Amino acid sequence: MTEKNSVRVADYPIHDLFLKRSSTRYFSEESMSKEALLTLLEAGRWAASAYNNQPWVFIYVLRNSPNWKKYLELLFPSNRQWAEKAAALVFVASRKQAPEGKEVILLEHYSHSFDTGMATAHIMLQAANDGWSAHPMIGFDMHGLREITGIPKNYRMEIALAIGRPLNPSDIANNEEKPSLRLPLSEVAFEEKFEEKE
Numbered sequence: 001m002t003e004k005n006s007v008r009v010a011d012y013p014i015h016d017l018f019l020k021r022s023s024t025r026y027f028s029e030e031s032m033s034k035e036a037l038l039t040l041l042e043a044g045r046w047a048a049s050a051y052n053n054q055p056w057v058f059i060y061v062l063r064n065s066p067n068w069k070k071y072l073e074l075l076f077p078s079n080r081q082w083a084e085k086a087a088a089l090v091f092v093a094s095r096k097q098a099p100e101g102k103e104v105i106l107l108e109h110y111s112h113s114f115d116t117g118m119a120t121a122h123i124m125l126q127a128a129n130d131g132w133s134a135h136p137m138i139g140f141d142m143h144g145l146r147e148i149t150g151i152p153k154n155y156r157m158e159i160a161l162a163i164g165r166p167l168n169p170s171d172i173a174n175n176e177e178k179p180s181l182r183l184p185l186s187e188v189a190f191e192e193k194f195e196e197k198e
């Protein structure tokens with residue numbers, strides 16, 4: 001892992017935002033305006049996608065909605081226990097087929113999930129830029145979400161994001177949250193030939 005006293009350090013000069021973004025489990029209960037949330041989704045909208053097919057959809061709910069609890073309860077308990085303080089939840093799905101009339105190489109649009117992951121990363125980085133944290137979660141009831149939202153079967157459920165204002169580490173009692181570190185670049189980037197790592 002690349003670490004210096006558990007502090008995230010980049011070995012090459014990247015934008016601070018990449019190190020600043022993290023998936024906190026400690027949110028303040030600050031609420032978020034719809035405009036602030038739509039600003040994050042706007043960043044997602046500008047992601048690259050194969051053939052510019054833009055296969056993503058974002059279903060959002062703000063904590064001040066009377067339906068908030070219904071959506072929160074879709075999260076697995078291990079996620080719900082910290083995400084209940086988030087200001088918004090965003091559920092991300094991707095359309096499996098290209099839009100009608102568009103040229104595609106494959107019937108099942110090969111990169112719909114990949115494209116949507118790119119859009120999700122945009123949202124997460126914009127959140128970090130704006131002083132929010134967007135924590136991705138795979139642990140939620142996807143069938144339940146389909147029922148509540150009417151997301152059709154030709155869409156793949158991808159991820160849920162809990163978005164809120166992260167607490168300052170000094171304001172977290174018994175803070176056990178350590179910044180997550182990363183494998184060295186040399187273990188994942190190879191010049192010319194793949195190298196098997198043990």
Ligand SMILES: Cc1cc2nc3c(=O)[nH]c(=O)nc-3n(C[C@H](O)[C@H](O)[C@H](O)COP(=O)(O)O)c2cc1C
Nearest residue numbers: 021022023024079135136137138139140159179180
């Ligand atoms: C596809 C995906 C699914 C994840 N699912 C969960 C989850 O259900 N619960 C959770 O607490 N974190 C979840 N995470 C967050 C990861 O644990 C986190 O991104 C990783 O440990 C790196 O930490 P960082 O995001 O703070 O850099 C998920 C992340 C991704 C990308």
